[in-house]
Amino acid sequence: MPVMLGAEPFSADPPGEPGIGVVLSHGFTGTPQSMRPWGEHLAAQGFAVRGPRLPGHGTHWRDMQATRWPDWYGELSRAVDELAARCRSVFVFGLSMGGTLTLRLAEEYGDAIAGICLVNPSVTTLRRDAAFARHLARFWPWASAVANDVAKPGVTELAYDRVPLRAFVSLTELWDVVRADLGRVRQPVLLYRSTADHVVEPVNARLVLDGVSSTDVTEVVLHDSYHVATLDHDAPTIFEGSTAFARRLDAARAGTTSPTPTGTTAGNPA
Structure with a gap:
């Protein structure tokens, strides 16, 4: 199927050798469109940026049926490897399942990843119907959109x-793999969490923050955005803070000494 417009x-690549590279990961059933404004902001700051389209996404939902999480992870891993060959510091920023994959990259890559930024990451769900998905998938191909x-x-x-x-x-x-290895995440973590998220429950952020071994951890609560906060009212908060x-x-x-960022970052650290 063709890729959706x-x-x-x-x-994006800045002139010369970039010091900072960022890989951006969209979420489950989403597309790079949800991350593009963030990527454009980072590119304007002189960062090298990669926003992959995860396999099975951005075409037709049936294409996803043939993909599994190692396929999605592999696409991001290739982008990390590419930037690591060129940049002094490589970061991974992810939304929702993109945050889940970001955590897995941090678990696997260790110090090769300088830090991670997570926006409403998922590592579990409290929805009761999710427990029956494995059985339902044998007889029915899809469920309602998220x-x-x-x-x-x-x-x-x-x-x-x-x-x-x-x-x-x-x-x-x-989710099971990532939760089991959260203690392997030692990189600095910046986590943004929406107070009104109709997709990912608050327990997800708590499991992540309680599970990682990082000593440099910041949680920022977003009061004016829903789940896809990278496209919402608080997007400037995320862009400037990251x-x-x-x-x-x-x-x-x-x-060296980090330059003082211009402007202010909204949001309340929790």
Whole structure:
């Protein structure tokens, strides 16, 4: 199936050798469209940016049925490897399942990843029907959509209108793997959590924050956005805060002083 208009992967490279590289991961059934404004902001700051389209996404929901979480992880891993060959500091930023995959990358790559930024990451669900997904997937291919949870009027997330159940079962398997290894995450963590999220429950952020071994951890609560906060009212908070986060950590690696970020970052650290 052809790629949806607007769902294409994106990349940006500054002139010369970039000091900072960022891989951005969209969420389950979503597309790079949900991450593109963030990527454009980072590119304007002089960062090298990669926004892959995860396999099975951005075409037709049936394409996802043939993919599993190692396929999605592999696409991001290739982007990390590419930037690691060119950049002094590589970061991974992820939304929802993109945050889950980001955590797995941090678990596997260790110090090769300088830090991670998570926006409403998922590592479990409290929905009772999810427990039956594995059985239902044998007889029925899809469930109701989880996309487009945005508070800002006039904004639409480009995503599938239904959940491919076989792919969802694989996501639950990814959750199990990531939760079991959260203690391996030692990199600095910046986590943004929406107070009104109709997709990912608050327990997810608590499991992540309680499970990682990182000593440099910041949680920022977003009061004016739903799940897809990268397209919502609080997007500038995320963009500016993550830029300052990456610059601070890269400066520490380079042995220099991080420049004072321009503007202010809204949101209340929890």
